[in-house]
Amino acid sequence: MNNKKKTVEYGKYGYAFIAPFFIVFLIFQFYPLLYTFYASTLVKAGRGSAVTFDLVGNYSKFIFGSDKTFWYSLGITVVLWLLNFIPQIIMSLLLASWFTDQHNKLKGQGAYKVIIYMPNIITAATIAVLFNNLFCSQGSIIVFLRDICKVKIPDGGILDHGWYSLIIIAFIQFWMWYGNTMIVLIAGIMGINPSLYEAAMVDGATANQQFFKITLPLLKPILQYTMVTSCIGGLQMFDIPSLFNKGGPDMLIGQDKVRSTRTVVMLIKDYIAGGETSSSYNVGRASAYSVCLFIVTLAVSMIFFLATSERKEHK
């Protein structure tokens, strides 16, 4: 009681301690967020002409209009995320279950973790350029596959082929991230009360039963957390696709020509900076895309929070 009284007296210092965080947050994150919303209402009429205010102009034209660029980019981003996340979570779960298996203890686990995690820490820009040089038409891996293994490589090489590029980008993401997810899941499994497994063993449960009836259900919160952070990160994917093949070749979807590996953030950057892939500057358009990406990201985290709060209520 006495304790509490004292801290109340000092309470005003609390504001001083949190002030720098909130001041910087307001100036460098909150104001920019508001400004992005505002900028999305500035419509550019034509090349070089001034912008005019129009609340929904950019949205009706570039999001809900005949120009489907945003939705294609979002689709490509989601496809890239799924192509890397599904194998990633399966592989990580499998490895995590092996590394925590008490019957078949693997030696040198520390070393495996260190090596498998390594690609995650290397600069993504470097990795993207490295893979570009390995997979371009004269790249070491392509030459090896084509000339020595006699694998048939499509004309113009892998980088000029939409689906191959998507698969390699997804592979790079997988390769960079499954070690991270594996370590997280191992920590999660280690946190499960060992007496549960002992009880299950006394009852004669097999290793598979233990995994599906104990490990998986108890790992659910961590799996959900992994999924939402990976999904939010995946929606912002930029470095790898941007430097691997700069948005890739055009791909035909229905009647529309679509840049086959251009993610949403790449699209936004192209309209802010002109970029290597398009020469059009349109900040209003880029802002409208940013706002939509923000809403999608928010929706993903809301679904996650609802799912986890529901779980707590059930308990």
Added chain:
Amino acid sequence: MNVQMTEEKKSMSWVKPVRYVICIFLCILSIFPFYVLLINATLDSNTIVKGIHLIPGGSIINNYKNLMDPIKNPQNEICNMWESLLHSLIVTVPTVILQVYFASFTAYGVTVYNFKFKKLAWGFIYAIMMIPTQITIIGLLKVSNLLHMDGTYLPLIIPAIAAPTTVYFMKQYMESGFSVEIVEAARIDGAGEFKIFNIIALPLLKPAMATQAIFAFVASWNNLYTPQLVLGSAKELSTMPMYVAGLQAQDYQRDYGMIYLGLLMTVIPIMVAYFLLSKYIVAGVALGGVKE
């Protein structure tokens, strides 16, 4: 039970070798691209385009000369490799210091003190953790312009003061490993509040700060998107990832040996740091997942 276990072991005798083989294969998969990078950095372009080589060659010095040559690698005119590494350090070191110091500062504020809006402030910090910075980049460019920070590193460094995730981890650590009694004892000795934080609390937070510093360093060091847009046309300020992006820009007549060496030079520092600190990094990654 004992019998059952030995039986299980017998029938599963193939399990362990299979797992070892797969784990070793995955390790090779992790290392292989970097091994090719290392070898190709020592070969000349004509050799590299013939396929995969496993034995180093003797062209490393020539590759280095090309890498630094203003005609073979035009970005040297504006910013060469060493300058880009220096620029990355100039951005990253203050970022890490500010991020870790102010995250501890903020977390200390919401842990040690009781004030009216404490719960609200903490809930807010928790809620904004998920907002990605890529989305607000247009506004950040505007702020940078309004505050006359264009063409400087400040818009990359200052936002580190408000890093919600780092605050979150520092608070987690304080809740388990920091006792408020120490603060009260120091008050009785007449120390001021900020002095207590700097002299007494900070040293106790060192382990958590070290872990967070590593991750803050990696995030800032590897960042491509924000510097690319914030520095924009000021190419003479390029950071290392921007330099790497520039390496790939020349499409016709690539000098592969030069490019691989350039990439290798950017990988070596981070690789060395990683193997020195890998124990802490792996532990830190594990910590990140079990926070829920």
